[in-house]
Amino acid sequence: MLQAIGLTSAPRRDNPPVVDDLTFEAPPGRVTALLGAPGSGKSTALRLMLELQAGRGVTYFRGRPLHRIGHPAREVGVLLGDVPGHPVRTARGQLRMLCAAAGVPASRADELLEVVGLAGLGDQRIGTLSAGMDRRLGLASALLGDPHTLVLDEPSKGLSPRERSWLHGLLRAHAAEGGTVLHTTSDPKEAARAADRVVTxxxxxxxxxxxxxxxxxxxxxxxxxxxTPHAARLAAAMSREARASRRSVEVVAEGGSRLSVYGSSCAEVGDAAYRHGVPVHQLADETGDAGPVAVPGQGRPGGAPRIVPPGPASAVAISELPPPIPVRPARGPLRPLRYELRRLFGVRTTVMIMAAALVVSAGLSVVLARSGKAPLSDLLVAWPPLLPLPPAAFAAGLLGALSFGDEFRYPALAAGRGTVPRRLGLLTAKLAVSAGTALLLALLAVLGNAEVLRLAYGGDLVSVPVNAPRMAASWAGLSIGCAWAGLLAAGVFRLTGAGVAAVLAVPVLVVPLVQKLLAGPSARSIAGLPGRLRELAWLQWPYEADRWVMAAVRVVAQPVGLALTLSLSALICAYVFTGLRGKARW
Structure with a gap:
């Protein structure tokens, strides 16, 4: 049972609310159509029900509002607009990613592709799907969690008559199993054919x-x-006969050669055409919209009529001031690590960025080695003085920025429930996956550059340096720091470009400032820091670990390391602040 009580959207400036005191019910086991002309507030009403838009009122799904449901995707299936997925992701990849978000087995994706008739198109990319296939994929996304309630906005939009018939049959099958179906439409004839109950x-x-x-x-x-080619002649003849026989027959010219005859039948119209010698090219029974049936009512500005027949919806008691509907974030994925891996490697963009970074890195290392002036550390990571970052580190930052940026551009979590949530589990998974990707990219870059240098100039150029562990730690820290800087900045500003800007801001803006701060002479030394830390710590680590502690401190104390540390600290604080501010609103 879906119960919408007192739904009222927040008015903008001096304009009236788009949805005003809307109350109705959608019973289980039946298909309910929300009918209205374009701009009547159908989509806004659905967004109020799903807590995607601020306003007043409450919607109960089997007695509970949506924010009180532990796993919304398993209770409510939603389709608002087009399929919210990256256009280069495959249909199967999109559904498998959403399976991880909903906490259902990945095999559910293939089952739903079979149900919606896309079994042979699972490997086709979303951007190449037709309008009908897109709606089928959207319906499959709504059905992933086997929900009890389906909330669909114009599900038949763009479908052919045959596909509409299939869709209506699928919705009736869901209702026949005890489920609740609510869908919007602007076509009265479709509402009459497909629904059991119509809310206008x-x-x-x-x-x-x-x-x-x-x-x-x-x-x-x-x-x-x-x-008929003689529409005016037939209309005049039928009107004369209707007046003579005192019958209530209305003949309306639809333009050209088409007529609409109300209050008669095909047999009567055909007989009249035969009597008057008028050829007929088409003769069929149809059902047309007569517009709202006006009866006196209350609640409309200016005394406009309103129809509210007795029924369950009118029996619901409405308070004078319905409770507010704050915009609530959607639930995070139930399997965040699996979701993040499928999100990252489900598109070819990831592999293309990594391949491009490795190719550019190898080319730069060969060019740098020709001069003979670049140190081995710069050769292995391909970092010329003209570039703010090595190609591999920048690619790691770009992949980190896409981690949140692509989701805000193509929402994937809980399809149709608004922007991507920033939950702790999802953030942890993104940090772990982006760090692993950055380490893999850093390792491949070093190994690939070393092999290219051996092939180009011989094996004498590349040797294992004495400070290899320290160099490896610095390189790994730089790559992970760039990935995390891009990820956090994109999460804070909800934009991929902001993440890339944050990555470039570290070497371009922050590092010069840190270098100026560290340029002066130092009268103090950090020698003995491990011993002082041991005195403060509860657990005593072995004395052999002092060497590793000092190595880590030296890495962080470098200008780039210190700049990354400061930038990451600022981004983490901004991320936490924006997250707390979003929670404070509700």
């Missing part, structure tokens, strides 16, 4: 809440569609 709204207010039989009787009028 206009200007954000309830107009009628009826069973489909009552809706067809009171809101729709049967008519006979006629197409």
């Amino acid at each position: 709204i206009d200007d954000g207010r309830l107009v009628a809440d009826q069973d489909v039989a009552d809706f067809s009787r009171t809101r729709l009028r049967p008519r006979v569609a006629v197409r």
Whole structure:
């Protein structure tokens, strides 16, 4: 049972609310259509139900509001707009990623592709799908968690008549198993064909809440569609006969050679055309919209009519001031690490960036080695003085920025529930995966550059340096720091470009400032720091570890290491602050 009570959107400036005091029910086991013309507030009503838009009112899904449901994807399946996925991701990859978010087995993706008729198109990319295939994939995304309630916004948009018939059959099958189905439409004929109950709204207010039989009787009028080259002649003849026999027959010219005859039948129209010698090219029974049936009512500005027949929705008691609807973040993925891996490697962008970074890195190392002036550390990581960062470190930062940036551009978590949430589990998974990717890229860059240098100039150029552990730690720290800087900045500012800017800001802006601070002579030394740390620590580590502690301190004390540490600290504080501010709003 879906119960929407007192839904009212927040008005903008002096304009009236898009949805105003909307109350209705969608019972289980039945298909409910939310009918209204474009701009009547249907989509806004759905967003209020799903707590995606601020306003007032409450919506209960089997007695609980959405934010009180532990696993929303298993209770409510949502389709708002197009499929929210990266256009180069495959249909199967998109569903498998959402399976990890919903906490269901990955095999569920193939089952749903079979159900929606996309079994042979699982490896096709989302950007190449037709409108009908896109809607099928969106419906599969809504059904992933086997939800009890389906909330669909214009699910038949862009579908052919055959696909619409298939969709209506699928929705009725879901309702027949005891599920609740609520979908919006602007076509009265579709509502009459596909729904068991029709809720009609206009200007954000309830107009009628009826069973489909009552809706067809009171809101729709049967008519006979006629197409003839002598439309005006046939219309005049039928009007004269209707007046002579005192019958209530209305003939409306639809333009060109088409007529709509109300209050008659195909047999009567055909007989009249035969009597008057008028050829008929088309003669069919149709059902057309008669517009709202006006009866006196209350609650509309200026005394406009309103229809609210007795029913369950009108029996719900509404308080004078419905509770507010704050915008609540969606739940994070139930399997964040699996989700993040599928998100990262489900598109070819990741592999292309890594391959491009390795190729550029190898080329730069060969060019640097020709001069004979670059130190071995710069050769192995391909870091010429003209570049702010080595190619591999910049690529790690770019992949980190895409980790959040792509999701805010193509929302993937809990499809249709708004922007990507920033939960601790998801953040931890992203930090771990981005760090692992950065380490892999750093290792491949060093090994690849060393092999290229051996091939180009011989084995004497590349040798294992004495301070190899310290160099490796610095290189790993730089790569991971760039990846995390891009990730956190994209998460704070919700933009990939902001993450890339944060990565470049470290060597371009922060490092020069740190170098100026460290340029002066130092009267103090950090010698003896491990011993002082041992005195403060509860656990006593072995004295052999002092050497590693000092090595870590020296790495951090370098200008680049210190700049990265300061930048990451600032980004973490900004991330926590924005997260707490978002929670404080609700």
